[in-house]
Each structure stands twice: as C-alpha cells, then as structure tokens.
Amino acid sequence: MKILVALKQVPDTESRIKVAADGRSLDPADVKWITSPYDEYALEEAIRIKEAKGAEVVALSVGTDAAKDVLKNALALGADTAVLLKGDGQGDAFAVAQMIAAYVKDKGFDLILCGNKGLGGDNAAMGPMLAELLGVGQANVVVKLELGEGTFSAERETDGGSELVVGALPAVITAQKGLNEPRYASLKGIMAAKKKTIEELDAAPAVAGAQVSALALPPERPAGRKLEGEPAAQAQALLQALKDEAKVF
Amino acid sequence: MILVFCELKDGQLRKPSAEALSEGRRLADASGKQLGALFVGASCAGAADAAKYGADVILTAEGGTLASYSSDAFAQVVADAVKAKGATVLLAAATAVGKDVAPRAAARLAAGYASDATALSIVDGKLQAVRPVYAGKAFATTSFASAFQVATTRPNVFPAAEKAGAGAVEALAAPTGDFKAVVKEILAKAGGKVDLSEANVIVSGGRGMKDGANFKLLEEFADAIGGVVGASRAAVDAGWGLPHSMQVGQTGKVVSPTLYIACGISGAIQHIAGMSGSKFIVAINKDPEAPIFKLASYGIVGDLFEVVPELTKAAKAMGIGSN
Ligand SMILES: Cc1cc2nc3c(=O)[nH]c(=O)nc-3n(C[C@@H](O)[C@H](O)[C@H](O)COP(=O)(O)OP(=O)(O)OC[C@H]3O[C@@H](n4cnc5c(N)ncnc54)[C@H](O)[C@@H]3O)c2cc1C
Numbered sequence: 001m002k003i004l005v006a007l008k009q010v011p012d013t014e015s016r017i018k019v020a021a022d023g024r025s026l027d028p029a030d031v032k033w034i035t036s037p038y039d040e041y042a043l044e045e046a047i048r049i050k051e052a053k054g055a056e057v058v059a060l061s062v063g064t065d066a067a068k069d070v071l072k073n074a075l076a077l078g079a080d081t082a083v084l085l086k087g088d089g090q091g092d093a094f095a096v097a098q099m100i101a102a103y104v105k106d107k108g109f110d111l112i113l114c115g116n117k118g119l120g121g122d123n124a125a126m127g128p129m130l131a132e133l134l135g136v137g138q139a140n141v142v143v144k145l146e147l148g149e150g151t152f153s154a155e156r157e158t159d160g161g162s163e164l165v166v167g168a169l170p171a172v173i174t175a176q177k178g179l180n181e182p183r184y185a186s187l188k189g190i191m192a193a194k195k196k197t198i199e200e201l202d203a204a205p206a207v208a209g210a211q212v213s214a215l216a217l218p219p220e221r222p223a224g225r226k227l228e229g230e231p232a233a234q235a236q237a238l239l240q241a242l243k244d245e246a247k248v249f
Numbered sequence: 250m251i252l253v254f255c256e257l258k259d260g261q262l263r264k265p266s267a268e269a270l271s272e273g274r275r276l277a278d279a280s281g282k283q284l285g286a287l288f289v290g291a292s293c294a295g296a297a298d299a300a301k302y303g304a305d306v307i308l309t310a311e312g313g314t315l316a317s318y319s320s321d322a323f324a325q326v327v328a329d330a331v332k333a334k335g336a337t338v339l340l341a342a343a344t345a346v347g348k349d350v351a352p353r354a355a356a357r358l359a360a361g362y363a364s365d366a367t368a369l370s371i372v373d374g375k376l377q378a379v380r381p382v383y384a385g386k387a388f389a390t391t392s393f394a395s396a397f398q399v400a401t402t403r404p405n406v407f408p409a410a411e412k413a414g415a416g417a418v419e420a421l422a423a424p425t426g427d428f429k430a431v432v433k434e435i436l437a438k439a440g441g442k443v444d445l446s447e448a449n450v451i452v453s454g455g456r457g458m459k460d461g462a463n464f465k466l467l468e469e470f471a472d473a474i475g476g477v478v479g480a481s482r483a484a485v486d487a488g489w490g491l492p493h494s495m496q497v498g499q500t501g502k503v504v505s506p507t508l509y510i511a512c513g514i515s516g517a518i519q520h521i522a523g524m525s526g527s528k529f530i531v532a533i534n535k536d537p538e539a540p541i542f543k544l545a546s547y548g549i550v551g552d553l554f555e556v557v558p559e560l561t562k563a564a565k566a567m568g569i570g571s572n
C-alpha cells in the first residue's frame with residue numbers, strides 16, 4: 001500500500017497578523033510557521049496504517065524552501081520519503097490541487113490523506129479538488145477510517161451528526177480532530193530523519209482560479225459594557241439591554 | 250445565470266439555502282442576471298419553496314441513484330447544470346454537504362473557489378468574495394480569474410429575505426450509478442434542535458462549568474431564550490461526556506449567531522476563531538481580566554452558578570422565549 005500525505009505550512013494561530021505593504025498578503029515578520037494541525041492527523045493516520053498493515057508513506061508539500069521544515073518533521077514522525085513541489089508561494093487551492101495531481105498521476109498511490117482545511121486559509125478545498133482532478137472518491141472531515149481490500153469506510157462529521165461514507169481506493173480522505181491522537185517525534189526518529197533527503201521537484205505548471213486581492217484587519221468591535229450589581233440585577237439588566245439596545249429578542 | 254445549490258430537510262428548504270438564494274437574488278439583480286435554484290436527490294418535493302426567495306428557475310435532478318449522498322455524483326450533476334444553463338456563478342451554503350460538493354464541482358469547472366464567504370459582490374462581471382481568514386484576525390477579498398466562479402456562504406450571515414420569483418420548474422437527468430464514494434449510513438442525527446452553525450442564539454460553557462452535569466443550567470437558560478448549547482474545547486476534552494459536535498472554535502464549529510453567551514470561557518484565540526463573527530457577545534466570567542471581555546458587547550463579572558439561574562428566571566419572567 002502506498003500513501004501520500006499532503007502537508008501545508010501555515011502561520012501558528014497565536015501569531016500576530018499584520019498586512020504586508022502590498023495590501024494583499026501576510027507580513028511574515030512575526031509569524032511562527034507550523035504544520036497545519038489537521039495535516040498532523042492525516043500524517044498520524046498514515047503512520048498507523050503503516051504500522052498495522054505495512055505501507056509506504058510519502059509526505060508532500062507545495063511551497064518554497066521554508067516548507068522543508070514541515071517535511072523534516074514528517075520524516076521524523078515516520079514518513080518514509082518526503083517531496084517538496086517547489087513553486088513561487090503564490091496560487092490557490094485549485095493550483096495546488098493541479099500540482100499535486102500532476103505529481104500523483106501514475107505513481108500508484110492507494111490513498112491520499114489531507115487535512116480537512118488548511119489552518120488560517122480555511123478553504124477546505126484542496127482535498128475535494130484533488131479528488132475530482134484524479135477522478136477518485138472522497139470523504140471529508142473524517143473522524144474514523146477503516147480500509148478493506150481496495151475499499152475504504154469513513155465516518156465523517158456532518159451538521160450536528162455523522163455519516164458513514166464507503167467507496168473504492170484510491171481515494172482522498174481529509175482528516176478532522178478525533179481521527180487519532182498524533183504522536184510526538186522521538187529522538188530516534190529525529191536522528192533517522194537527519195539522514196534522509198527531501199526530494200525537490202519543480203511543481204507542474206498550474207492555473208489558479210482565484211487569488212486574494214486584498215487582506216484587511218477586521219473592524220474593531222465597539223467597546224462593551226459591564227453590568228453591575230447583584231446576580232439578579234445583573235441578569236435583569238442584561239436581558240433588558242439585549243431586548244432594548246441590541247434588539248436580539 | 251447565478252445558480253444556487255439548495256438543500257432540503259424533511260421536504261423543506263434549509264435556512265442556510267434560503268440565505269444563499271436571497272444573496273443570489275441580490276447579485277442577480279445587481280448584474281441583470283437570472284437566479285436558478287438547483288436541487289439534487291431521490292425526491293425534490295419542497296423545491297418550489299425556492300421561488301419564495303427569488304428563484305426564476307428551479308432545476309431538479311431527481312432519481313433513485315441520488316438517494317444517498319455521493320460527492321462525485323452530486324458534483325457531476327451540479328457542474329453539468331452550471332454548464333447547461335450557462336451559469337457563471339455557483340453558490341451553495343457552507344453546510345456539511347455544501348462544503349463537500351462545491352469545491353469538487355469547482356474543480357470540475359476549472360473554477361476558483363471561496364469558502365465561507367461573509368460578503369459577495371459582482372465586480373466587472375465577476376464574483377468577488379470577502380471571507381474571514383487567520384482565525385478571524387483578518388478578512389481576505391477573493392477575486393476570480395476563472396470563467397466560472399464558485400463560493401459557499403456562511404450560515405447566519407446573509408439575511409433570508411422573501412421575494413417572489415417565477416420559479417419555473419425544469420427537470421434534469423440523474424446520473425446512472427457507479428459512483429466512487431457514497432454515504433452508506435447516517436450514524437448520528439442532529440436531533441430536533443438546530444445545529445450550532447445555524448443557530449441564532451448560542452449559550453456556551455467552558456471549563457468554568459466544572460462538570461458536565463452542570464450543563465443542565467445552560468440547557469435551561471438556552472431553552473428559555475430559544476438558544477442552543479455549545480462548549481469550549483476544554484469542556485469537550487474534560488471527559489464530561491460532551492460530544493465534539495458541541496465544540497466551538499478553530500477545531501470545532503465556526504458559528505455566527507446573533508447572540509453568543511460565553512459562560513466560564515476565558516476567550517483563548519482558538520475559541521475566538523470560532524465565534525468572533527457573532528453579532529453580540531456576552532461574557533459571564535468571575536475573572537474581570539479574562540480576555541473574553543475584550544470582545545464582549547455585555548459583560549457580567551460574577552459566578553456563573555449564581556448568574557445563569559437568575560438569567561433563566563428573568564428570561565421566563567420577561568417571557569423572552571415565547572415571542
Ligand atoms: C507554489 C505554491 C506555493 C504555496 N505556498 C504556500 C505557503 O507556503 N503557505 C501558504 O499559506 N500558502 C501557500 N500557497 C497557497 C496555497 O497553498 C493555499 O493552499 C491555498 O491558497 C488554499 O489554502 P487553504 O489553507 O485554504 O487550503 P485548504 O483547501 O483548506 O487545504 C486543505 C488541505 O489541502 C492540503 N494542502 C493545501 N495547501 C497545500 C500545500 N501548499 N501543500 C501541501 N498540501 C496542501 C493540506 O492537506 C490541507 O490540510 C502556495 C501556493 C502555490 C501555488
């Protein structure tokens with residue numbers, strides 16, 4: 001079995017967000033870069049499948065040299081090989097899907113694991129787009145995955161519930177919190193990863209469908225009001241304000 | 250044409266779909282286009298509702314092969330309808346199904362895609378979408394280069410405004426089986442209550458609730474004001490028996506109710522990522538320095554175990570939930 005895991009490098013949520021001088025991108029000055037957390041569930045699942053029934057796990061990221069950190073970490077955690085598809089750092093989920101589809105084609109992958117969304121960008125689009133370009137099935141926001149002979153069965157979260165999706169392999173599965181509990185890299189893993197090289201390839205040409213044309217900070221929320229007094233008075237004042245001022249009720 | 254992929258629940262148009270249709274109507278008027286509503290499934294009874302929200306044309310792809318949801322089948326039907334009707338803009342509500350089918354249909358149309366839009370417009374004949382990014386700490390304007398443009402609308406953001414449309418019904422052919430992946434079984438249902446992502450009023454509890462059983466206090470208050478109960482990750486992860494579907498935040502639900510009441514929640518950035526789109530935020534916390542107060546329209550510094558029961562009492566006395 002051959003598994004591809006797509007990992008995206010993203011800004012840590014705690015990072016301060018500043019808009020760059022171009023008015024449409026993120027000022028990278030104070031940004032700490034991490035692997036998108038959902039992609040960690042995807043990688044962990046691949047490693048668990050490898051441990052349970054044997055598999056070759058390829059970690060892949062589309063990005064610039066900076067994305068090598070994500071791949072080094074993936075190697076330390078247990079990926080067998082790592083591939084960086086080099087681009088100029090521009091493009092949308094559709095462009096990334098085309099690049100990954102061009103790489104995947106004819107390589108015999110049985111399973112492609114992604115995060116259900118890239119932290120921060122949050123489009124939740126790359127996985128389904130890749131599945132369509134490859135002409136394979138998909139299951140998104142998956143919290144439980146089981147593989148059969150050439151088949152998969154996945155539990156996915158829906159609006160307030162869950163459903164079981166079944167289909168044929170190869171398929172694209174996007175991971176959600178709850179799928180597993182990702183491990184930390186062991187010292188042994190980190191040492192072993194140092195000996196491995198990251199394969200660097202030029203990303204195939206791709207056409208983006210969309211682009212970010214402006215990035216802006218949200219408007220300040222108007223200053224709030226504290227309600228004073230005993231609990232009963234506070235409760236009364238709150239509901240009155242929600243009714244009269246906010247007109248919620 | 251602007252085409253909106255719509256969902257039915259128990260034979261009725263889902264509210265997020267009505268919102269997407271209303272926004273589609275507004276865009277269609279602004280750009281002199283027709284509005285189409287597309288329904289896909291074993292039965293599309295109830296599709297006529299789309300006319301109430303301005304649909305000029307109602308397309309129905311009905312058939313036994315579409316009884317169970319399949320992302321590849323639905324994406325095929327949707328993309329084919331877009332092409333057949335000469336639509337350039339495709340919208341869907343950002344629901345579990347909408348977010349599953351729209352990006353796949355977009356790839357089929359070689360289109361760009363914007364998820365969870367909070368504002369839409371037509372600029373130079375093309376769609377433009379504004380959407381929150383980086384945990385709500387910024388808003389990105391997405392512009393499209395592609396001939397087709399696809400976006401999902403965030404529930405509870407666009408008003409569902411009734412406006413009569415012609416609603417001429419037209420049937421589309423359903424595809425003939427052999428799908429790559431299909432829903433085999435519904436494992437858990439939302440139950441009678443509306444889902445958090447569609448709720449207009451949410452009462453959420455955090456670690457300050459101390460125990461799962463205490464969520465009963467929130468249930469009672471929520472019932473009194475017509476709300477739904479949510480939770481922070483700390484509460485969901487505490488082993489109190491709260492399901493992950495209740496979690497609000499970066500790794501849970503992103504919600505945008507009119508009113509969000511946070512009880513015993515400190516206001517960590519990952520929690521805020523899920524609720525900063527709320528119109529009014531109320532914080533109830535015993536720590537006056539809790540970061541949640543920075544966001545709160547109204548704050549109560551106090552012990553939630555004293556305040557929440559008073560709120561329930563006062564809400565009942567004022568007859569709030571009953572109108
Ligand atoms: C050559 C090139 C380099 C880029 N480099 C970066 C970058 O360094 N940082 C950045 O923020 N954006 C980068 N982008 C933008 C692009 O990667 C974004 O993925 C896209 O805009 C959608 O972001 P999202 O988080 O909403 O994706 P989503 O659709 O939410 O992502 C869903 C899942 O798809 C996979 N995925 C998404 N993007 C990538 C990727 N670049 N590599 C591997 N897997 C991925 C992950 O598994 C992710 O969990 C690059 C684009 C191109 C064309």
Ligand SMILES: Cc1cc2nc3c(=O)[nH]c(=O)nc-3n(C[C@H](O)[C@H](O)[C@H](O)COP(=O)(O)OP(=O)(O)OC[C@H]3O[C@@H](n4cnc5c(N)ncnc54)[C@H](O)[C@@H]3O)c2cc1C
Binds near residue numbers: 499501515
């Ligand atoms: C990758 C990642 C993803 C995450 N995703 C999410 C997510 O999706 N959602 C989420 O919520 N968190 C998420 N978190 C966790 C987040 O960082 C916080 O740990 C969490 O939100 C804290 O929950 P809390 O506010 O309930 O608990 P705490 O931070 O412990 O706050 C409890 C609050 O209750 C107050 N309190 C205590 N007793 C009372 C009382 N009797 N009356 C009134 N107030 C009282 C306290 O003053 C305190 O402010 C994530 C973290 C990471 C690293």
